[in-house]
Amino acid sequence: xxxxxxxxxxxxxxxGSVGDSLLSRGMKEVGNISxxxxxxxxxxxxxxxxxxxxxxxxxxxxxxxxALSWADLTYVLPATSIGYVLLALIAKFILHEQVTPGRWLxxxxxxxxxxxxxGGPALTHAHDHLAEHAEVASVGGES
Amino acid sequence: xxxxxTWGAIAVIVxxxxxxxxxxxxxMKQVGDVGELWRKRGMLVVIGRVxxxxxxxxxxxxxxxxxxxxLFGLSWGDVSLxxxxxxxxxxxxxxxAAKVLRHEHVDQRRWIAACLVACGVALLAA
Numbered sequence: 001x002x003x004x005x006x007x008x009x010x011x012x013x014x015x016g017s018v019g020d021s022l023l024s025r026g027m028k029e030v031g032n033i034s035x036x037x038x039x040x041x042x043x044x045x046x047x048x049x050x051x052x053x054x055x056x057x058x059x060x061x062x063x064x065x066x067a068l069s070w071a072d073l074t075y076v077l078p079a080t081s082i083g084y085v086l087l088a089l090i091a092k093f094i095l096h097e098q099v100t101p102g103r104w105l106x107x108x109x110x111x112x113x114x115x116x117x118x119g120g121p122a123l124t125h126a127h128d129h130l131a132e133h134a135e136v137a138s139v140g141g142e143s
Numbered sequence: 144x145x146x147x148x149t150w151g152a153i154a155v156i157v158x159x160x161x162x163x164x165x166x167x168x169x170x171m172k173q174v175g176d177v178g179e180l181w182r183k184r185g186m187l188v189v190i191g192r193v194x195x196x197x198x199x200x201x202x203x204x205x206x207x208x209x210x211x212x213x214l215f216g217l218s219w220g221d222v223s224l225x226x227x228x229x230x231x232x233x234x235x236x237x238x239x240a241a242k243v244l245r246h247e248h249v250d251q252r253r254w255i256a257a258c259l260v261a262c263g264v265a266l267l268a269a
Binding site for chain 2: 004005016017020021023024027028030031041044057064065066068069070072073074075077078081084087088091092095097098099102103105106107108109110112113114116117120124
């Protein structure tokens with residue numbers, strides 16, 4: 001794992017949580033969507049908060065697929081769950097949502113999970129790993 | 144009733160996300176290390192390879208379902224419940240799916256992480 005790869009994982013955590021917060025802010029502005037008026041969700045994408053949220057979630061997605069190209073799914077997901085702490089802070093201090101002590105404890109437990117995977121190997125299944133190197137080698141050969 | 148809608152949305156988001164993540168993981172492993180490809184062939188080649196991969200396209204479709212379900216979920220429930228609950232349940236579902244479908248080595252370390260996250264989710268939902 002290089003510093004650049006840790007930066008990509010940090011990007012997944014930060015862009016994801018800030019993007020979700022912007023979507024939440026926007027959807028509260030749009031209001032409840034009735035089960036009888038489901039198409040209203042498509043009009044929600046015109047809200048500036050929603051547009052900003054979607055923009056950040058694109059950045060999240062780019063960082064996420066980049067991480068998946070060199071790490072296991074079961075490494076990337078817990079390693080980036082530190083974003084939930086950030087999300088809880090945004091929810092409490094910016095969106096003014098009620099974050100109960102139970103939820104804080106839940107968020108702490110999720111974060112503890114990060115510690116268990118972060119020290120382990122990022123990639124464990126050899127088959128795809130070899131396929132990946134074969135792919136890169138063939139690309140190198142072409143150029 | 145609103146509570147039932149929120150949890151219904153969470154269930155749909157989790158199912159669609161696990162499908163999307165597994166497809167995406169498979170596609171990206173086949174594409175190869177994006178950083179190395181980028182240095183050797185440039186950004187456009189990387190983007191072209193990724194966007195043309197059939198599993199990537201299917202993964203995007205599954206994630207689109209998850210995204211619109213997330214919009215519904217966020218309009219019915221708090222972000223500090225919906226977002227961590229869906230993503231954490233997705234993680235637990237992914238641990239099982241990655242082991243069975245992607246043959247990832249989900250060792251003791253990763254199962255402990257899964258249990259911690261599962262407990263965290265239970266507390267978030269309480």
